[in-house]
Amino acid sequence: MIEVESLYFKYPLANDYVLKDINLKIGLGEVVGIMGGNGSGKTTLIKHFNGLLKPTKGFVRIFGKDTREESVAYFSKKVGLVFQNPGHQIFSDTVWNEIAFALKNFGFEEEIINKRVKWALEFFNLTQYKDMSPLLLSGGEKKRLCLASVLAWNPDFIILDEPTVGQDFLQKEKLIEIIKMLITQNKTVIVVSHDVEFIWLLQPRLILISNGTIVKDGDCKSIFKDNSILEKCGITKPQLVELYDELYPLIEQPPVDVIEAYSMILKLLRGLK
Template structure:
C-alpha cells in the first residue's frame, strides 16, 4: 500500500506544487490521476519512489517512509515511466535499453532474455530491437520507456501519460497488460489527460486541482461530473458529452459506444424518445 499523508511540496524556486495531498493506494488497485497542466500530477508521482521527498507530510510505500529509503531500493517496487521518454532513454539499442534495468536488478541471464523478448513483443518493438531509441518517433520512444520498466514487473507500476502518441491497437494492448498486472496483485497508477482511455479502463480517478485532490471516485462518477471536469480542464468522454448535449445535466452517464447504442435503442423501443 502507498500512503500519502497531507503531502506538501514546494520547489526550491518557491513554487508550491502540492498543498496537502492525502491518498491511499491499495494493492491490486488502479488509479488515474487527472487534472489540468500544472496541477501537480507529475510532482505527485515523483513522490511515489522517493525521487522527491515531501516538504511537509509523509509518503510511505508498504510502510516504509520514502525519506528513509533510497530511490534505488524503492524503484524495485515502484517503477515510474515518466512523461518524457527522452529523460529516460540512453542505451545504444532498444534491446539494450530494455535489458539494462534487468541486469541492474541482477536477474539471471535466461530470465533477462525471456523478459526482453516478452516486452519487445508486447510493445510492438521487436522490429526495432537493433535500432537506436533516438531514431524512433515519439510514440515509439514512449513504448521503449514503458517496456524498460514493465520488464521488471514492479509491484506498483506508475505511468505518466502512457497513451501519448499511441494508436488504438497499442492502447488495447496496454489495457490488457493492466488487467494482467492487476490479476497478479499489482497496482497501476497513471497520470493521464486521455479521458476516453481512463473511462474504458475503469480506473478510479483522483482529480488534482491546484496541488490538492479535489475529487476521488470511480471513473464513472468523476468523468460524468461536468462541473468537476471543468475545474480540472478536462472534457468528458465523447459519448458522455453527446448525452449531456441531448439530455442536459440529468443525463445518465454513458461512456462507451456500446452503452450509447443500447440506451438509444431502448429509448426508441419504449417510445419515450423525448430528450
C-alpha cells in the same frame, strides 16, 4: 500499498508549496487516473511515489516504508515510473540493452535478465528490432519500448505519465488492453493524463488535482457527472457522459464504451417501436 499522509512539498528556494495537504491510499489491483490542469502538481505528486522527491512535510510510505529511509532504486523496484518523453531515457546501443538496463541495475541474474527481456520484446512486438538502435524507432515504438523496459522488472505499481500523447487509435487500444491485463495480475496502474476519452474508457478511480491539492478522489462515473468540480479543474466531459447528460432520464447511467451506448440507444429506439 502507497500511503500519502498530509504531504506538503515545495522546491528548494521557492516560496510557495507545489503540493498541499495530500492524503491518499492506493492499494494493489487498482486502476487510478490522475487529472488536473497544466501545472496543477500531478507530475510532482507521482515523483513522490518512488522517492524521486521527498516530502517537505508529511509522509509517503511504500509498503509501509518511509520514502526518506531508502534509495530511489529500492522503491523503483516496486513502483515503475514511465515518463512522458521517451527521449528522456533512451540511451542504449540496442533495443535489447535498453530493456536490460534496469534489470542490470536492480542486480537480477543474467539468466533471469535474458528471460525477462525476451518476454518484454515479444509482449510489445519489438522482437524484430532487438539489435537495432532504439533511436531509430518511430515515436509510437519508442513509447512502447519505455513501457516494456519498465514492465520487464515486474513492479507492483506502474505509473504512466501522459501515455497517450502522440498515440494513434491502434496504439491506444493496445495500451488499454495492456492496462487491463496488468490489473488481472493484481498490479496497480496509475495513469496521469489529459485525455478524457482515454480515462473514461479505463473507468478508473479518479483523483482530481487543482493548485496542488486533491479536489476529489472517487469513482470516475460520479466525478464526471459533477459539473462544478470538472469546471474547477479545467476538465471537459467525455462524449459518452455528455450523451448521458442529454438523454437522462432516458438512459440511467453513462455508458462506459461505445458498445454499451449502442445497446442503450438501440433499446430506446426498439423498445418504443
